[in-house]
Amino acid sequence: MAIKMIREAILETIDAEMARDENVIMLGEDIVGGNGAPGGPEAIGGIWSTSTGLWAKYGGERVIDTPISESAIIGAAAGASLTGKRAIAEIMFADFIGVCMDQIWNQVAKFRYMFGGKSTCPIVIRMVYGAGFNAAAQHSQSIHGFVTAMPGLKVVMPSTPADAKGLLTQAIRDDDPVIFLEHKALYAIKGEVPDGEYLLPFGHARQVTQGDDVTILATGMMVGFAEKAAKQLAEDGIGCDILDLRTTSPLDEEAILDSVERTGRLLIVDESPPRCSFATDLAAIAANKAFASLRAPIEMVTGPHTPVPFARELESAYLPSPDKIVAAASKLMSYRQG
Amino acid sequence: MQLSREALLQAYRQMKTIREFENRLHDEIALGEIAGFTHLYAGQEACAVGVCEHLGPTDYIISTHRGHGHCIAKGCDVVAMMKEIYGSREGLCKGRGGSMHIADVNVGMLGANGIVGAGAPIAVGAGISAKSKGTVSIAFSGDGACNQGTTFEAMNMAVVLKVPVIFVYENNHYSEHTGVAYAVGAESILDRAGAFGMKTFKSDGIDFFAVYETMREVIEYCKSTNLPAAVELDTERYFGHFEGDPQRYRGPGELDRIREERDCLKVFRERVTEAKLLEGTDIDAVDAEVVALIERAVAEAKTAEKPKPEHVLEDVYISY
Ligand SMILES: Cc1ncc(C[n+]2csc(CCOP(=O)(O)OP(=O)(O)O)c2C)c(N)n1
Numbered sequence: 001m002a003i004k005m006i007r008e009a010i011l012e013t014i015d016a017e018m019a020r021d022e023n024v025i026m027l028g029e030d031i032v033g034g035n036g037a038p039g040g041p042e043a044i045g046g047i048w049s050t051s052t053g054l055w056a057k058y059g060g061e062r063v064i065d066t067p068i069s070e071s072a073i074i075g076a077a078a079g080a081s082l083t084g085k086r087a088i089a090e091i092m093f094a095d096f097i098g099v100c101m102d103q104i105w106n107q108v109a110k111f112r113y114m115f116g117g118k119s120t121c122p123i124v125i126r127m128v129y130g131a132g133f134n135a136a137a138q139h140s141q142s143i144h145g146f147v148t149a150m151p152g153l154k155v156v157m158p159s160t161p162a163d164a165k166g167l168l169t170q171a172i173r174d175d176d177p178v179i180f181l182e183h184k185a186l187y188a189i190k191g192e193v194p195d196g197e198y199l200l201p202f203g204h205a206r207q208v209t210q211g212d213d214v215t216i217l218a219t220g221m222m223v224g225f226a227e228k229a230a231k232q233l234a235e236d237g238i239g240c241d242i243l244d245l246r247t248t249s250p251l252d253e254e255a256i257l258d259s260v261e262r263t264g265r266l267l268i269v270d271e272s273p274p275r276c277s278f279a280t281d282l283a284a285i286a287a288n289k290a291f292a293s294l295r296a297p298i299e300m301v302t303g304p305h306t307p308v309p310f311a312r313e314l315e316s317a318y319l320p321s322p323d324k325i326v327a328a329a330s331k332l333m334s335y336r337q338g
Numbered sequence: 339m340q341l342s343r344e345a346l347l348q349a350y351r352q353m354k355t356i357r358e359f360e361n362r363l364h365d366e367i368a369l370g371e372i373a374g375f376t377h378l379y380a381g382q383e384a385c386a387v388g389v390c391e392h393l394g395p396t397d398y399i400i401s402t403h404r405g406h407g408h409c410i411a412k413g414c415d416v417v418a419m420m421k422e423i424y425g426s427r428e429g430l431c432k433g434r435g436g437s438m439h440i441a442d443v444n445v446g447m448l449g450a451n452g453i454v455g456a457g458a459p460i461a462v463g464a465g466i467s468a469k470s471k472g473t474v475s476i477a478f479s480g481d482g483a484c485n486q487g488t489t490f491e492a493m494n495m496a497v498v499l500k501v502p503v504i505f506v507y508e509n510n511h512y513s514e515h516t517g518v519a520y521a522v523g524a525e526s527i528l529d530r531a532g533a534f535g536m537k538t539f540k541s542d543g544i545d546f547f548a549v550y551e552t553m554r555e556v557i558e559y560c561k562s563t564n565l566p567a568a569v570e571l572d573t574e575r576y577f578g579h580f581e582g583d584p585q586r587y588r589g590p591g592e593l594d595r596i597r598e599e600r601d602c603l604k605v606f607r608e609r610v611t612e613a614k615l616l617e618g619t620d621i622d623a624v625d626a627e628v629v630a631l632i633e634r635a636v637a638e639a640k641t642a643e644k645p646k647p648e649h650v651l652e653d654v655y656i657s658y
Binding site: 030032033034035037038039040043047065067068069070071095096098099133135136137138139273274275304305307309310311312313314316317318 | 373374375425426427429433434435436438439451452453454455482483485486487488512513514515516517518519520521522523586587588589590592644645646647648649650651654656657658
């Protein structure tokens with residue numbers, strides 16, 4: 001195994017899958033970087049460095065640089081995927097999903113069901129999401145909640161380089177549309193990545209830490225925040241059972257319920273606002289299916305019900321933090337039923 | 339050329355303010371003083387100022403992710419803009435928007451915008467207001483933005499609704515790192531705009547006077563007919579797409595050449611001094627005044643009040 005960053009794991013996975021299957025194609029804005037410019041194609045090679053070198057290797061018929069036209073990117077990826085290709089479409093910032101929502105929501109997500117189960121649409125829509133860079137309201141959002149709410153889509157949120165490889169390989173080989181969410185603050189996170197072919201099936205949470213007192217559910221950047229909090233809580237003698245959910249759809253309900261039944265206390269950490277959200281969905285599942293084992297009300301640490309603000313002080317007030325997680329876990333521990 | 343001495347000095351002052359604002363930001367960003375994503379406008383000053391010198395507070399503009407120049411040209415408070423970019427509570431948008439989202443609706447500036455192509459449809463709506471006020475609405479877009487579906491819908495709707503909207507395409511030849519020749523399928527941006535049934539205009543975006551004269555004609559046309567129009571301004575950007583972009587997609591010597599041969603401030607100075615409309619010393623005086631303004635803006639921005647955590651919940655109608 002080698003130590004790699006998430007962005008390297010993603011680039012290498014796409015490369016390996018393109019080499020393995022000539023039907024895999026890729027589309028996105030500036031994924032070649034420099035087309036039609038005097039410096040020439042590959043002068044930049046993808047703004048997130050997750051496609052660098054692929055154009056030179058596989059050519060412009062498979063690594064397709066597009067104009068700024070998100071609807072057409074997703075629609076074209078969908079059309080190609082309905083007709084024999086396996087398209088990987090890149091949306092440079094997840095916030096831009098607004099521009100191509102119809103193609104995702106009414107088209108891609110519906111084909112399998114609406115066409116009587118007779119067709120597949122093997123498309124991976126990679127999107128870069130999340131706050132932490134003071135990129136303000138239109139470049140910082142976490143959109144997993146509403147794509148998870150759309151029947152017909154699978155939703156993946158890796159938080160380690162190994163998971164990025166295993167889940168992306170699975171996503172590219174999957175016959176269903178997959179929204180693959182890459183947190184911009186995690187691209188440079190390093191970790192061991194298995195060599196050779198490595199697949200992680202969807203719907204299996206990763207046990208990050210084990211503990212008997214509080215279950216903490218997290219995804220993406222929130223997993224690291226939860227780990228930091230858990231270290232501090234361990235010093236106070238509080239044991240945390242952290243689950244990195246990895247995929248929000250399908251969801252590993254079994255792992256969640258097992259843990260909640262053991263600890264009796266549930267803390268959900270989510271980067272997006274609190275209403276009608278992924279966090280509230282998890283809370284509802286636990287309340288519904290593990291009610292008898294709950295020893296305290298379910299706690300949520302989320303962003304507030306606001307857009308993501310720009311200034312450093314405001315963005316850190318917006319984001320969940322290890323401190324806020326510690327406080328919420330301590331509150332759970334101090335709860336006594338009447 | 340019918341500009342008074344005062345108007346000439348004002349136009350130059352605006353262009354110089356944008357240039358100095360941008361140069362200073364470039365330095366401050368390199369020092370790590372400023373957070374977030376910043377896209378600098380330097381090089382394109384003659385476009386913003388050549389357009390906005392015609393406008394009053396009830397003429398509307400909407401801008402792009404590269405919005406500082408449009409904001410300054412439309413009359414936003416320069417010190418408050420700097421404070422915004424520094425993330426201060428005293429900033430024009432209380433530190434919530436930052437560089438990419440500066441707006442001041444009170445001066446008819448409907449916002450910079452982080453979503454490429456989002457401005458054009460909004461400008462059509464502002465065009466409905468403008469029509470009832472006898473003013474115009476202007477959507478600034480890049481050459482890349484005009485490939486976005488929103489732009490096509492907006493152009494068609496402006497024609498259908500018969501509203502005085504002007505789609506100003508600042509063609510700086512790049513969308514991020516991709517060349518315009520690759521990304522625009524048609525022969526030209528204007529061919530395509532024209533196909534929607536709009537009158538089209540083209541001007542050298544480096545020459546303030548060319549932009550100014552073209553815009554005078556366009557605005558007169560739109561006001562008298564209540565019809566939309568499209569304008570392409572050929573221009574140059576000096577800095578990277580965003581601050582931190584190493585510009586490896588540029589040709590050898592390209593940047594030096596455009597700074598030498600296609601600098602709108604130099605062109606302006608040459609034109610007015612050769613025509614003896616202004617003296618070199620008049621221009622030097624404006625330069626000094628602008629340098630002092632930007633110096634003050636940065637100094638004030640650095641010490642301005644920062645937001646507190648509780649301010650995150652201001653201006654929402656409810657907090658859960
Ligand atoms: C909907 C959307 N897609 C993509 C982007 C990313 N993006 C920001 S600026 C830009 C290029 C815009 O090019 P152009 O319109 O020519 O303006 P310029 O940067 O040259 O001023 C891109 C692709 C975005 N902000 N919004």
